[in-house]
Amino acid sequence: MNRDLIVNLVIFALLVAVALGAHVAGQGFTVTLATKAAILGLAGVGLNLALGYGGLVSFGHAAFFGIGGYVTGIFASHAANGDPILTLPFTLMGSNEMLGIWPMAMLAAALAALLIGALSLRTSGVYFIMVTLAFAQMIYYFAISWPRYGGEDGLSFYVRNSFPGLNTFDPIQYFAICAGLLALALLFTAVVTQSRFGLALQATRQNEQRSTAVGIRATPVRLTAFVLSAMITALAGALYADLNRFVSPSMFSWHMSGEIMVFVILGGVGRLCGPVAGAAVFILLEHLLGPVSDHWQALLGLMLLAIVLFAPGGLIGLTLKALRRTEHG
């Protein structure tokens, strides 16, 4: 087994071990923290596909996270009151079934990503960052000023959606769902990045001119990666909505986009499990430093700054470097 694979397995195993250990010790709250780490890690895994492998620095992935969340909230609230969501062009009723909601959440995000991606990919570099940020902000303002689904106050629903054969209210069972989807997304990313498409995507990141010269049209490849990436992040948004049984416009905010990006970088750009490690460390810090000081985000900022300036490979990069050093030293 190569070293990257071992690191990835260790990270995932640690997350599961923490959740199982907390469950056995009867600490439901810690299980919920691990669930949150799995969900935010999943959002990061989505972004990593575009950012890490495709070099597409999207500062607007909160848009897809929020769309996933709102689709879940809207389906759940309609299921509760029995009104149809749509009557034209076809009747669409609310639902409580996660298996029905997830594809809808991913479909909605895919459509949004197709539109946003097609426009944003007309630009590159720093324009792309600003344009994706702006489109996410547009959806944020739309969510605030559209009172139908709560507007600024957000939308809460009282019953967590259901999954066949499981009690989603039990923290460890809900963790199992989230960790299972995270594992699937990681597997999907691993397969996709080794496929013809994934190699083409990485070629366009490394050298657009050369990849064009060997016959890869960059834009369709990038757009596909952007849409896939948005769908994974939307799935995370749907899980996050169910975790809190509440969605609010803050899921769409630029701050959320920044955080998802931080998960990816903190762990290590373009590393399979990087976002999972990043999200877990982020939540650990929030949990440990939060009670010590209200201003823990300032510390987070300083730490992030140090990582960007002095350890560009992120936490996994640091670990691998340390491993290599002990081996040779």
Added chain:
Amino acid sequence: MLLAEQVLNGLQYGMMLFLMAAGLTLVFGVMGLINLAHGSLYMIGAFACATVAAWTGSFWLGLAASLAAAAAAGALVEMAVIRRLYPRDHLDQVLATFALILVFSEGTRWIFGDFPLYLKLPPALSGAVTLPGGLQYPLFRLVIIAVGAAVALGLWLLITRTRLGIRIRAGEADREMIGALGVDIARLYTIVFALGAALAGLAGALVGSIQSVQVGMGEPVLILAFVVIVIGGIGSIKGALVGALLVGMTDTLGKAVIPGLFARFMEASDANTSGSAVASMLIYILMAAVLLVRPQGLFGARA
């Protein structure tokens, strides 16, 4: 009459956005850096103005303090952090400046707390004036328009007519060459960054005077300034001015006109809610339209 008032509001909003966008686009044009912490400098200007104005009782001293504090913070950050980011890719720049936002926002919250501060305008600037045609309009908003126009003129003179301007333009064109010709590039970059920061601080102080001064006030404006730059073209001051006025006008007039327009074919309450929802998206639709026609922005040289 109402329309004239909205046009003036749009002009004022646009000028404020121009003050933000000018600094951003200058820094990008000369150093190739995307600075998310520009909104923090805006916030620092507003807080400096509010604090000094409260201590001394003089709004004018507060205004001077906003320029000085933002420029000083800008120069300090440039020398401590930003300087290391010029050779890095945009992703590193985004993250490092995102980290700076966290530090600045929490630092400010730590010092000033969560409650918004309010600025009191001096009598010479408050009240309304009667414009030709009988329109009553707040004097201070006219002052903001005038300040924006003066800054635009000043920047144009600075860049086309002074030695510093020649160096800035040369730095945009070829930074190695002007370094070889004996210009201290590190100092030039610090000056340009501090200049952009001072403009952001000024915008913060002016806007803080009509709204409120609070943590997090900078980021919504920052994102609008990005929209302005995307529309105008990165690195172009002229583009920033045109883009800012376009965005200011579109947003203000959209919010004033669209709900009324919608009311012609739907019920009043529905028209109000869906109208304001659409109006809030209008500037982004404008941006999308510009991207479709000219991806490099109206005055941008390259994509």
